[in-house]
Amino acid sequence: MKLSDEEGRAVRAAMAGELRLLDPAVRASPEAVTELLDPDFAEFGASGRRYDRASVLVVTSAVEDDDPGPDVSELRGTLLAPDLVHLTYVTERNGLLFRRSSLWRRTGERWRLYFHQGTPAGPARATGANPADPPGGTA
Template identity: 75%
Template sequence: MRGELRLLDPEVRASPDAVSELLDPEFTEFGASGRRYDRESILAVTSAVEEYGPGPEVTDLSGRLLAPDLVHLTYATVRDGLLFRRSSVWRRSGGTWRMYFHQGTPAGPLRPGGANPQDVSGGAA
């Protein structure tokens, strides 16, 4: 989970070298925009940004061990009043954990003091 939080840190995101250390060579992302990114395109994007604002608010962070070297993390972020659901798969190789896959899904405007209409409980997929 530390690696995930590091990738959300504006200082880390401003450093392509730091981001590179945290991304698996086979990294893929489906961004909240709907775009598909690979490792090289993410590194190009981080290199092009001159200044990052504050990192997002992170809530509901949880992880599940899928295999000895594979972890699935889920969490939500809030930025500018918008909620995003996020899911990442981290893979350990050579003793180092790196993000293998990430998906961000827009969940709409955050509703103060209550659940969003997109929240579903009961384990339905």
């Protein structure tokens, strides 16, 4: 199914935001993370723990900006409504795979991460499966 220009722009904006949140330099900046998280943000981490915006800021500010971050694969996006994009992807970090799902909500002209969930998917295959850990993914 081909996306309209507007749908494509929305999905690309959400993907760009998600990838920024995976960047250790961005994660180390509370201001940058705050800009990308919706005020009502919630996350169910791969650990099973629930996070809100404030708790994510505590966790992400402890990230070293020289951390290489996770490898990302299978990134896909779907426009669910004019101001809501659903992303799914896989991350790999330290030999472990995680399936991830994010909802990005647009308020005005700004896209922000509204909800994120990470689910453990087992060890990475030695065959080169490429994916890993937290985006909004903190745990």
